[in-house]
Structures are given as structure tokens and as C-alpha cells.
Amino acid sequence: MTTITSPGVNNGVDVTALLGAREALTAAPEAARFQWRARCEWVYGTHARTTIQDFSGLGAEQSHRTAFTVDTDHPEIFASEDNAMTPVEMVLAGLAGCLTAGVAAVATNRGVQLRSVTASLEGDMDIQGILGIDPDVRNGYSGIRVRYEIDADADRADLEAIVAQSQKRSAVFDIVTNPTNVTVELA
């Protein structure tokens, strides 16, 4: 169990530890350099399986408690077997998970007890892009909407501010909204 840190508020986020980490890393910024890793194996057709376990940060090699595995595939209407969510849906899951963790952390820091938090996401994509029909249509999303329903001991203005602060500090929101350099090569 995660330590309860705000008097009367238990969202399961240890804000004291996070504020301590911020102080420690301000003094030792090289320890803030993390590397996240993934290993993806092709299964069959458009079905792939990605395993995640080790990473580095705080100046050392780190490991998750266990290996985590997720699958991706394409749906039957794309003539695939639909063994798993699509990769673009997985990006929505990453975005939702990042913003939702942020909502819990910011709410805790502000002394707001959460009862439930639900995000509904929609991403628009014109598949003329990935099919190579129209070069003016991008491959990815033309836009994504995230809508939160939050049941908590706070008024609407406080909840809006919590959601806004989560967005401001979200790694995946930044990844999706801003360009990131990606190199893809054959070993």
C-alpha cells in the first residue's frame, strides 16, 4: 500500500515522496535522465507482442517488479484477426493512463479526495493516409478529444484546474501534441 500523505485524503499517491524526489533531482539533475525500453516480437499477420521490463534512471539500471506484455493487432474489417487493440488505440490508452495518474497526483497534492475518475477518448483518423490514397492526408490522428468525469470532494473550478495541471505535466500529452524525433533502422 502506498503511504497516505495528505491529512484526510487518500488517493493512493505518495505526494510527499514525489516532492522529495523533485528536491533530490533538483540537486542531482543527471539522475533525472531516464531511458524507457520495449521489445516487440511479431506474432503473425498484423499481430505483435511487446514486452517491457527494464529501464534506467536515478543513475542506475532499474526493473519493473515483473515483465509486462501487451498485444496489438488490426480488426477484422482490415482483414486481420482482431487479437488485440490496434496500435493507435494503444496510444489513446497511454494518453489516458498518463493524464489519469496526473489527476490523482495533483488532486492529492491539493487535498482533494477522489471517488471516481473516468476519461472518454475519441481520436479521428482518415485512413486514406495509411492506405496511401491521398498524400495530403496524414497517417495519424487529425485530432483527439479527452473528456473527464470526476466524482470528488471539490467544486467544478477546482476539478478543472486539476485536469489542466495534469495536462501541463503529462509526458504522453507532450509526446502526442509535440514532435519527437524517432529513428527506425535495421540492426
Added chain:
Amino acid sequence: MTTITSPGVNNGVDVTALLGAREALTAAPEAARFQWRARCEWVYGTHARTTIQDFSGLGAEQSHRTAFTVDTDHPEIFASEDNAMTPVEMVLAGLAGCLTAGVAAVATNRGVQLRSVTASLEGDMDIQGILGIDPDVRNGYSGIRVRYEIDADADRADLEAIVAQSQKRSAVFDIVTNPTNVTVELA
């Protein structure tokens, strides 16, 4: 089982169906407009669970064969319970799954039999961004590297061309490397 479409090549990708879809959607581009959706529930602390089932496309409501669920969390060194991969690692899984499906599709279209395809991904992130230590450090990745090992009936130049074509048509590669508008709001 997916239909085998290239003589002597079976990677499980029905290229004939994909080429047919391209032809059909060229004639009816409004059917190419898809909407992908996700619903994320906060569990506890930084732990969240995202469920994906329905989407729209081809001018109709669509559904996966079943609901797919993935969890995200933060690791113990962030004072969390490490119940699942982090959201930023999930983005790597989406990127890997998208590029790997593309490798299988392009290889099939080019008559290349695959035996194994493995991608290793690394993403660099300075967590001074998400911790709010240094406003000049971005929240997301400073860069991502994807490295493929492919065992297939093809020479190195052909495999490099397959990987390059997959990248060119990848939805998630586009999402990560180019900006996408995301709105986050309270219902």
C-alpha cells in the same frame, strides 16, 4: 486464419483485401473516416485501466470481437505500486506494434517470407520535465530509437526498404513525430 495471398508467401497478411480496400475507399473517401475510442477508469494511486471495444469507420459503427483492456501505473521508484507498465512505455508498445504490422504487410506485398521480426526500442526522457524542475526540459521523450532484427528470405537492401516503407505509412510513427491537437476537458 487469414487468407494466403502472395504465391509461396504466408505472413498472415491479406494484401489482396488491403489493396481492395484501398480501391474501394478511393471511390468512397468518406468511408475512410474512422474514429477510435477508449474509456479509462482510475483504479487507485497512479494505476488506471483502459478498455477499448467500439469504433466507427466504413460509414458505420464497428466493434472489436471483444473488449480489450490494458493497465498503466508508475514504478516503485516513483513511490507507486508498479502494477503495470508506465504510460510512456505503452506509447513505445503502440509504436512498435504499428511499425511491426507494417513490416509484415509490406513484406507480404513484396513477396518476402518473414521468419522472425523483433524490434528493440529505447526512449530517452529527462524527468525534470514532468517533475516541473526545469521549464526548458520537455515532459515527453527527447528521442526514440527503434532497431529491427529481421530473419527473412530477402537481402539487407530489401529489408531496409521494407522497414522504411512501414515507417512511411505508420499511423503511430506519424502521431509521435508530428504534432496532434488534443483537447482535455471536464465533462
